[in-house]
Amino acid sequence: MKLLIDIADDKAAGFMEMIKSYAKVKATPISTPDAEILDEIKRIKEAFNDVERIKAGKLKTRPVEDLLNEL
Template identity: 40%
Template sequence: MKLLLEIKDDKADFFMELLKNLPFVKAQSVLSDKQQLSAELSEAVENLKLVMDGKMKAKPIDELINEL
């Protein structure tokens, strides 16, 4: 059986972790294209802040280009 649930953003990580720990449940997040883009941009901004604060090392430009 498949279920579609709507969970508040601030509780989603907890709920997904809970589901992943149940051996009889296969959980997968389903995001719209707009939500996916928003999530990826938020992650990129957070990573940039970490790099600027010196808490994360940036990848060399050659490595980024090779990923494309």
């Protein structure tokens, strides 16, 4: 299993030391740009899931005219 954990910079070193003490756990820090890319990928996946739910009739939509009137 892979996890992405967001930890404050001042707590990260201690957390990494603790997590590395577990023999079967591998921890690798990622850069901020990489984390932002992963967040965008997650949002895109959620958008595709929403489209599937709309197609399946499980998520309601509203007319585009309503959206345009809000602008």
